[in-house]
Amino acid sequence: MFSRLSIFWRLALGYVTILALVIGVNLYILNQFRAITELGAELATHHFPAVETAKQLTSSLFAQLKSDKQYLVLRDTTLLKDFLQEAENFRKTLTALEDQEQVESTRKALKKLKSNHDEFHTLFLNVGVEQTDRSPFAIANYERHRDVLIEAMTQAINAYISSQEASVGAILRDSHLRSVQAQEITQQLLVMALVLGLGLAGIASYSILRPLRRVKAQIRRIGQGHFGGTIPHDVPQELRDLVDQVNWMGEKLQKLDEMKSEFLANISHELRTPLTSIREGSQLLLDGIPGELTKDQRETLFIISDSSQRLNHLIGNLLDLSRMEADMVSYNLHPTDLNRLAIRSIEKVKFLADRKNIHMDVDLISDKIKMQEVDSQRMEQVFENLLSNAIKFSPKGAAISIRSQPDAAKTGIHFIVEDTGPGIPEEDLSHIFERFYQGKTQEGRAYVGSGIGLALAKRVVDDHGGTIWAESRFGKGTALHFTVSTKSPAKVLH
Numbered sequence: 001m002f003s004r005l006s007i008f009w010r011l012a013l014g015y016v017t018i019l020a021l022v023i024g025v026n027l028y029i030l031n032q033f034r035a036i037t038e039l040g041a042e043l044a045t046h047h048f049p050a051v052e053t054a055k056q057l058t059s060s061l062f063a064q065l066k067s068d069k070q071y072l073v074l075r076d077t078t079l080l081k082d083f084l085q086e087a088e089n090f091r092k093t094l095t096a097l098e099d100q101e102q103v104e105s106t107r108k109a110l111k112k113l114k115s116n117h118d119e120f121h122t123l124f125l126n127v128g129v130e131q132t133d134r135s136p137f138a139i140a141n142y143e144r145h146r147d148v149l150i151e152a153m154t155q156a157i158n159a160y161i162s163s164q165e166a167s168v169g170a171i172l173r174d175s176h177l178r179s180v181q182a183q184e185i186t187q188q189l190l191v192m193a194l195v196l197g198l199g200l201a202g203i204a205s206y207s208i209l210r211p212l213r214r215v216k217a218q219i220r221r222i223g224q225g226h227f228g229g230t231i232p233h234d235v236p237q238e239l240r241d242l243v244d245q246v247n248w249m250g251e252k253l254q255k256l257d258e259m260k261s262e263f264l265a266n267i268s269h270e271l272r273t274p275l276t277s278i279r280e281g282s283q284l285l286l287d288g289i290p291g292e293l294t295k296d297q298r299e300t301l302f303i304i305s306d307s308s309q310r311l312n313h314l315i316g317n318l319l320d321l322s323r324m325e326a327d328m329v330s331y332n333l334h335p336t337d338l339n340r341l342a343i344r345s346i347e348k349v350k351f352l353a354d355r356k357n358i359h360m361d362v363d364l365i366s367d368k369i370k371m372q373e374v375d376s377q378r379m380e381q382v383f384e385n386l387l388s389n390a391i392k393f394s395p396k397g398a399a400i401s402i403r404s405q406p407d408a409a410k411t412g413i414h415f416i417v418e419d420t421g422p423g424i425p426e427e428d429l430s431h432i433f434e435r436f437y438q439g440k441t442q443e444g445r446a447y448v449g450s451g452i453g454l455a456l457a458k459r460v461v462d463d464h465g466g467t468i469w470a471e472s473r474f475g476k477g478t479a480l481h482f483t484v485s486t487k488s489p490a491k492v493l494h
Contacts, residue, residue, distance in 0.1 A: 014200040021196060025189040032182035039175045046100065047168045053097050054161045058154065060090040061117075065150055068124055072139065080129065087121050106163060113156040120149040215246050222250055278308045331463065333373035338413055338484065339364045339404060341376055345383035346402065352391050353400070361401040365413075374484065378460045385453035386417040386480050393421035393478070412466070412485035419479075424472040432470055433458040457482070 067083035070076070094117065098110040127142045214231045221229065230247045282305040285293065293301065346360060353360055390400045398420045407414040424432060435455035461468040461482045468482035 014197075014203070017200055018193065018197045021189070021193045025186060025193060028189065029182060029186055032178055036175050036178055036182075039171050039178075043168060043171055047164050047171070050097065050100070051161055051164045051168070053093055054157050054164065057090060057093055057097070058157050060086050060093065061150065061153055061157070064090065064120075065146075068128060068146065072128055072142075083124065087117070090117060106160065109156055109160060113153055113160075116149050116153045116156070120146065120153070123149070211243065215242060218246055218250065222246075222253060278304065282308065331375040331378060333375055336374045336376045336379070338374070338379065338415075341380050342383050342402060342404065342415065345380055345387055348384060349387045349391060352388065356391065356394070356396045356398075358391055358394055358397070359399045361399055363401065363403045365404050365406070374464060375460075379464070379484070382457045382460050382482065383415075383417075385457045386482075389453055389480070390417050390419035390421070390478075394419045395421065407483045407485070409485075412483055414481065414483045417480045418477060420477040423474040423476050424470065424478055425474050429470055429472055433468065454480075 064083055064086045067079050067086065071079040071083060091114070094110065094114050098107060098114070101107050101110060123142070123145060128146075131138065131142075211231070218229065218231050230250065231243045282301050285297075285301050342364060343362070346362060350360070387400070387402070394400055400420075401416070401418045403416045403418075405414050405416075406412070433454050435452055458468050461484065464484050466482055466484040468480070470478060470480050472478040
């Protein structure tokens with residue numbers, strides 16, 4: 001489902017998801033902020049005023065007590081008015097406090113307080129003001145009753161203040177806890193948003209870049225001559241046309257490559273018949289069968305014979321490479337002494353070295369390395385191509401060395417063919433084993449040659465489970481290495 005989405009919708013989906021998470025974080029922060037604001041408003045509108053009002057009740061109660069005591073001594077009507085005024089204020093304040101209280105247990109306590117105050121008020125008017133018995137016993141009895149009521153009301157007011165202060169403390173702790181939790185959760189949500197954002201960005205980028213990498217890899221394979229294979233179509237809609245074009249190009253190039261291979265095989269086969277006639281005729285003339293030859297005629301025939309032999313070698317390489325690419329090669333595997341193959345190959349190319357006065361330095365390990373499964377004819381082609389290549393690029397009077405040694409794993413043999421030619425530029429070194437590839441001279445011109453000898457050598461070595469590579473210093477010379485293991489070839493050979 002996701003693979004069918006276009007690039008626009010993939011990016012849009014990622015952005016919407018991140019935006020939704022950010023909105024969720026903001027909504028959570030706003031909700032916590034609203035809750036903390038409501039708690040603050042509750043403190044400001046209820047609890048703090050309630051505490052202050054309760055303290056006013058205490059002040060009013062003690063003012064009434066003061067007026068009571070002074071009146072009992074002085075019997076001044078002004079003191080009576082003060083008492084009555086304070087009592088009225090006390091009742092109004094208490095009523096207001098009771099009306100705004102929502103906790104049932106607290107409302108009951110306030111009603112009890114109001115009842116005690118009414119009793120105190122009645123006691124003062126009935127006994128303190130109107131009673132005619134002013135004896136010490138009567139006054140002491142009144143004061144004792146009054147003090148009990150005052151103590152009860154004072155304790156009730158203090159209990160109410162304590163409960164309100166406890167509520168204030170609980171609200172402050174709740175606000176602090178909410179604030180801490182909001183901070184922690186906000187941090188966690190922001191981290192989640194960041195991780196999710198990076199993850200979605202990575203997924204979106206990967207889903208877009210992966211098909212582009214496939215296209216790039218396919219184009220690289222096509223550039224290397226591997227035309228088979230197609231790119232899957234599970235790509236964004238905007239890239240499907242590009243994928244279709246690359247797949248179409250690969251198919252067309254594959255067909256052209258097959259046609260080229262078939263053409264090379266056919267033309268090479270057709271060339272061999274007249275070439276054989278030329279070689280045989282030249283050899284008959286050189287043997288003097290038709291008659292004696294002059295010196296100039298013999299030199300000319302040597303050139304013809306040499307050229308026909310090199311052309312025959314080139315045609316053979318073309319045929320073999322075409323058959324290998326078509327998987328039509330059969331390997332005749334049998335135990336073989338590779339050192340002996342190397343020496344035999346050296347003898348075959350010796351005439352080429354002699355013509356350029358090139359010395360061939362041979363340093364092969366003395367022990368015979370027996371291969372379990374090696375095609376001697378194909379391996380001899382490898383030696384001939386590497387040696388011919390070294391002779392071709394070495395100047396006159398130079399030296400070429402061919403050495404053998406156990407490979408790094410001690411399970412096979414490692415051959416090195418080294419020349420003192422112009423070397424290979426670093427940018428060309430990784431391409432010399434590609435078919436039909438020709439490097440550049442120091443003057444920038446392409447080397448003369450077919451570019452198939454090293455490609456053929458690599459194919460044979462690879463099919464035998466070995467490895468071939470080149471080391472070179474531009475202007476100093478080149479060393480071609482290949483190894484063949486004594487174990488069975490890694491590839492199933494036909």
